[in-house]
Amino acid sequence: MPQPGTRLDTTRGGAPESPSESGDRLLxxxxxxxxxxxxxxxxxxxxxxxxxxxGEQPLIxxxxxxxxxxxxxxxxxxxxxxxPMRSHIxxxxxxxxxxxATGAVGILADDATTPLxxxxxxxxxxxxxxxxxxxxxxxxxxxxxxxxxxxxxxxVTSPPHFWLxxxxxxxxxxxxxVFMAHMLRRQRExxxxxERDRLVREEGLREANRRLEKEIHEHQRTEGRLRFAxxxxxxxxxxxxxxVQAVADQTLNSSTDMGEFADAFTGRxxxxxxxxxxxxxxxxxxxTLTDLVELVVGPYRHHAESVLIACxxxxxxxxxxxxxxxxxxxxxxxAAKYGALSTAGGHVSITSxxxxxxxxxxxxxxDEHGGPAVCAPTRRGFGMHLIEEALVYEADGRVTLRFPGQxxxxxxxxxxPPPS
Amino acid sequence: xxxxxxxxxxxxxxxxxxxxxxxxxxxxxxxDAIVSAIVPSLAxxxxxxxxxxxxxxxLDINLNGTSVVPLAEDLRARGIPFVFVSGYGDEDLxxxxxxxxxxxxxxxxxxxxxxxxxxxxxxx
Numbered sequence: 001m002p003q004p005g006t007r008l009d010t011t012r013g014g015a016p017e018s019p020s021e022s023g024d025r026l027l028x029x030x031x032x033x034x035x036x037x038x039x040x041x042x043x044x045x046x047x048x049x050x051x052x053x054x055g056e057q058p059l060i061x062x063x064x065x066x067x068x069x070x071x072x073x074x075x076x077x078x079x080x081x082x083x084p085m086r087s088h089i090x091x092x093x094x095x096x097x098x099x100x101a102t103g104a105v106g107i108l109a110d111d112a113t114t115p116l117x118x119x120x121x122x123x124x125x126x127x128x129x130x131x132x133x134x135x136x137x138x139x140x141x142x143x144x145x146x147x148x149x150x151x152x153x154x155x156v157t158s159p160p161h162f163w164l165x166x167x168x169x170x171x172x173x174x175x176x177x178v179f180m181a182h183m184l185r186r187q188r189e190x191x192x193x194x195e196r197d198r199l200v201r202e203e204g205l206r207e208a209n210r211r212l213e214k215e216i217h218e219h220q221r222t223e224g225r226l227r228f229a230x231x232x233x234x235x236x237x238x239x240x241x242x243x244v245q246a247v248a249d250q251t252l253n254s255s256t257d258m259g260e261f262a263d264a265f266t267g268r269x270x271x272x273x274x275x276x277x278x279x280x281x282x283x284x285x286x287x288t289l290t291d292l293v294e295l296v297v298g299p300y301r302h303h304a305e306s307v308l309i310a311c312x313x314x315x316x317x318x319x320x321x322x323x324x325x326x327x328x329x330x331x332x333x334x335a336a337k338y339g340a341l342s343t344a345g346g347h348v349s350i351t352s353x354x355x356x357x358x359x360x361x362x363x364x365x366x367d368e369h370g371g372p373a374v375c376a377p378t379r380r381g382f383g384m385h386l387i388e389e390a391l392v393y394e395a396d397g398r399v400t401l402r403f404p405g406q407x408x409x410x411x412x413x414x415x416x417p418p419p420s
Numbered sequence: 421x422x423x424x425x426x427x428x429x430x431x432x433x434x435x436x437x438x439x440x441x442x443x444x445x446x447x448x449x450x451x452d453a454i455v456s457a458i459v460p461s462l463a464x465x466x467x468x469x470x471x472x473x474x475x476x477x478x479l480d481i482n483l484n485g486t487s488v489v490p491l492a493e494d495l496r497a498r499g500i501p502f503v504f505v506s507g508y509g510d511e512d513l514x515x516x517x518x519x520x521x522x523x524x525x526x527x528x529x530x531x532x533x534x535x536x537x538x539x540x541x542x543x544x
Contacts, residue, residue: 234507235482235507236507238507238525238526238527239437239440239507239526241526241527242437242440242507242526242527242528243437243439243440244527245443245527246437246439246440246442246443246444246527247439247443249443249446249447250439250442250443250446253446319484323438326439385442386438386439389438389442390438390439393438393441393458393460394436394437394438394460
């Protein structure tokens with residue numbers, strides 16, 4: 001089919017010819033030349049024969065002439081191989097006409113065998129068009145050859161005017177038949193090739209479709225994960241805002257003036273921000289205890305010895321990090337305001353160990369030395385409240401605060417959850 | 421017009437974050453409520469229900485990854501009114517028949533929460 005917008009050459013569709021197509025073309029050209037030569041020769045003999053035998057068999061001559069014209073016309077139309085339907089129709093019409101004409105010639109010439117044989121041959125050959133088995137095609141070739149031999153034999157044994165008629169009848173019909181059979185076979189092969197190509201293309205399309213579906217599925221999964229992550233983030237933000245509001249409320253409740261509130265609130269907010277940042281960096285999995293203590297208490301270090309951290313690499317999950325971090329922050333600010341970190345000579349040591357008993361437990365000890373003499377506070381602010389209650393509440397922990405003269409001592413025990 | 425008051429109302433607060441629960445307790449106490457307990461988990465809540473008087477409960481929908489729905493069903497069976505508090509998306513954890521219960525987004529607006537608690541706890 002010519003494609004719109006494509007410049008065509010005069011042959012076919014602009015596509016390069018395959019070897020079998022150029023073979024077809026050669027055969028077509030040869031068949032046509034052969035037919036023309038025979039047609040010209042026989043026509044010349046006819047004209048001479050009709051001129052010398054005017055009243056003998058004029059009807060036969062007329063039928064032969066019409067037969068010639070029919071076959072030539074058919075070949076002319078069949079040249080256009082890009083329109084298989086028209087070729088079929090024209091070919092069948094030519095067949096039908098040739099069969100009728102040959103039969104008529106046989107009856108007029110009192111010879112029934114020649115047309116009969118030709119008709120059998122042609123019907124067998126035409127069978128190739130219906131997609132019959134290769135055995136039928138072989139049979140048709142055998143019968144065509146037999147017809148040719150019989151024709152030659154009859155030509156040799158018949159009177160001159162009669163064999164001229166036979167050649168006139170048989171030769172073009174034979175050539176047309178062979179040519180037609182060849183064309184039809186080619187067309188059938190082309191159809192089969194197109195069918196195979198179509199199947200290959202269909203399989204390619206199906207494969208592409210499968211790939212596309214897979215990609216879409218992947219995309220949907222990514223989108224789902226992203227939506228989940230966004231929801232998770234929103235959830236976290238809402239909870240964080242709730243915590244910030246609660247911290248602000250409670251800081252305000254335990255502050256005596258705005259200056260005190262501002263200092264305490266800013267310190268708590270900054271501790272929360274540092275913890276949040278560190279957790280986010282570690283994809284919310286958690287921190288080692290050493291990292292957490294350094295993160296929260298480290299900023300209160302005056303000099304190298306003022307904060308001593310001797311914690312192991314115990315890993316603390318993100319939920320516990322949040323509340324333990326807040327408690328450590330309160331201990332640190334308390335030390336900076338009233339305890340060991342409020343003087344240049346004081347220092348804090350933070351040590352930890354894990355008890356691997358029947359109920360595994362994380363012990364953290366906070367010891368202050370060298371600061372001003374301490375005594376138990378008379379008023380418990382929000383900070384102290386948070387130190388004593390938050391870990392008990394959220395982590396089933398135990399917190400013991402003691403105030404010996406040399407500095408505050410805080411003992412934290414947190415049950416380690418069995419590995420899930 | 422008298423200031424809103426939750427005088428004589430026993431409130432149970434179920435919230436996994438201590439600071440948030442504590443602030444809520446402080447706020448409700450300021451409105452004359454009696455906070456029966458603040459609890460971080462379903463087990464603690466059941467223990468509190470067994471010994472403390474509870475007139476109304478405030479439930480955080482998502483308790484550190486655990487849904488509060490079983491407790492809500494329990495309260496419904498006992499005829500104790502409750503309100504939900506949620507971060508974004510938590511309402512998906514609720515079954516259909518609990519979605520018409522009052523629900524407050526975090527951070528909670530104190531006045532709205534108190535007004536609603538008065539409405540459901542002091543209903544004649």
